Amino acid sequence: MKTLFLNEKEIKKILTMDDTLKAVEMAFRAKGQGSLQMPAKMYLYYESYNGDLRVMPSYIPSLDISGVKVVNVHPHNPKKYRLLSVMATILLVDPANGYPIGIFDGTWITTMRTGAASGIASKYLARKDASVLALIGAGVQAETQLEAVIKVRRIKKVKVYDIIRAISQRFVKKFKYLGLDFEICPTVKACVEGADIICTVTPVRKPIVKSAWVKDGAHINAMGADAPGKEELEPALLKRSKIVIDDWEQASHSGEINVPLAKGVISKKDIYAEIGQVVTGKKKGRPSANAITIFDSTGLGVQDLVTAHLVYKVAKKKKLGTWLQIV
Numbered sequence: 001m002k003t004l005f006l007n008e009k010e011i012k013k014i015l016t017m018d019d020t021l022k023a024v025e026m027a028f029r030a031k032g033q034g035s036l037q038m039p040a041k042m043y044l045y046y047e048s049y050n051g052d053l054r055v056m057p058s059y060i061p062s063l064d065i066s067g068v069k070v071v072n073v074h075p076h077n078p079k080k081y082r083l084l085s086v087m088a089t090i091l092l093v094d095p096a097n098g099y100p101i102g103i104f105d106g107t108w109i110t111t112m113r114t115g116a117a118s119g120i121a122s123k124y125l126a127r128k129d130a131s132v133l134a135l136i137g138a139g140v141q142a143e144t145q146l147e148a149v150i151k152v153r154r155i156k157k158v159k160v161y162d163i164i165r166a167i168s169q170r171f172v173k174k175f176k177y178l179g180l181d182f183e184i185c186p187t188v189k190a191c192v193e194g195a196d197i198i199c200t201v202t203p204v205r206k207p208i209v210k211s212a213w214v215k216d217g218a219h220i221n222a223m224g225a226d227a228p229g230k231e232e233l234e235p236a237l238l239k240r241s242k243i244v245i246d247d248w249e250q251a252s253h254s255g256e257i258n259v260p261l262a263k264g265v266i267s268k269k270d271i272y273a274e275i276g277q278v279v280t281g282k283k284k285g286r287p288s289a290n291a292i293t294i295f296d297s298t299g300l301g302v303q304d305l306v307t308a309h310l311v312y313k314v315a316k317k318k319k320l321g322t323w324l325q326i327v
Contacts, residue, residue: 001099004312006321008105014314015112017119017147020307024116025123025279027306031247032276036060038302040249043227050076052227056301059095067092069106069304073227075203086110090308100326102312106304109311113303115144117246117275118199118221121295123152124278124285125244126197126219131156134195136188136209136232137202138162138171141223145199146175153197157181161191189213200224200232211237216290222256223297231256233294235265241292242272250298257296 006014030036037059044053051074059066071088078085088106093099122130130153135142138160149155158180162168165184172182185191192198192213200209202224211234214220220241224232238260245251248271252261260266273283275295286293315321 001101001327002323003100003326004102004315004321005324006102006104006311006315008108010315010320011105011108011311013320014311014318015109015307017112017116017144017151019310020112020116021119021148021151023307023310024113024303025120027300027302028120028246028276028279030060030062030276030306031300031302032274032278032280032282035062036302038300040247040253041298041301046074049074056299056304058301058305060302060305061095063306063309064095065092065305065309066095067102067305067308069110069301071106071110090304092308092312102308103324104308104311106308109304109307110299111140111144113307114141114223114297114299115148117297117299117303118145118223118295119148119152120279121221121244121275121297122149122197122219124275125293125295126153127217127286127289130196130219132159132194132196133157134159134161134191134198136161136191136198136200137224138168139201141201142171142199143174145201145221145223149197149199150178150180155180155197157183159183159185159191159195161185161188197221202232203230204232205229207231207234209237210234211240214292216292218292220292220294221297222294225254225256225258225296226298227254228258230254231259235260235263237292238266238270238294241294242287243270243294243296244273244275244278245271245296246275246298246300248274250300251296255296255298256294
């Protein structure tokens with residue numbers, strides 16, 4: 001047996017947003033059906049380096065696929081080492097014998113499946129007539145947020161805010177070809193006000209989105225909180241909203257709800273559903289036109305698994321990558 005190795009450049013040739021949306025929806029459905037094994041992500045903390053390492057295994061018996069992702073978060077990488085803040089490697093494993101059938105760069109897969117998670121959440125939770133998208137943070141992850149959301153809703157206007165205005169300007173220039181009405185906003189408040197769908201993709205540890213700024217009927221994809229102590233949304237906004245999480249154990253530990261839970265502002269009974277329950281129809285998506293919905297995404301190993309397996313199948317068909325003899 002041999003192992004297929006794929007680098008980022010090869011994966012970018014294979015993976016489209018349409019395919020990633022299908023893969024992530026399949027992953028959420030498997031989670032909602034309970035037809036998988038997926039321990040909560042495990043953390044190693046490199047306190048001396050202000051970084052961490054996360055390990056995310058998963059197995060879907062019905063699809064006969066399994067694997068594990070290892071991903072780091074080191075915010076100082078770009079300036080200190082000229083490396084990305086987030087880098088990942090995905091290992092696909094044959095459930096029948098444990099052989100590593102694939103070793104892939106997981107950085108682009110992570111970026112794509114995270115954007116697709118917002119797309120699927122918006123598909124089920126945002127108003128059908130949503131047309132104004134707000135992006136809080138305009139880095140690389142904001143790009144796939146935009147690409148995914150415009151696949152599921154007819155977005156006409158995109159409001160963009162980043163703490164560094166030049167990043168917002170670069171973002172708008174890159175996506176001008178879409179023909180959408182872009183607005184670079186001077187503040188988070190200006191960006192959020194009037195938006196139908198809001199995607200927050202920042203590393204902040206103090207809330208930057210206030211409840212008073214968010215209109216009734218809005219949907220929020222809270223993507224930035226991915227470690228204990230992180231939060232982007234004012235707790236009052238959570239109390240006002242229907243909260244949908246991806247996984248209780250992960251979200252309560254490191255998602256948008258982790259700080260309000262620890263402070264007793266909200267409790268488990270304030271959680272409306274898991275996204276898998278919504279995708280499978282066990283729970284209704286948007287409860288009413290005027291409700292505010294929040295999707296608290298921590299990122300599931302099963303999202304990486306299904307997306308990576310899709311890449312594996314396409315790569316074999318197109319004869320891309322390098323075959324390695326490991327054993």
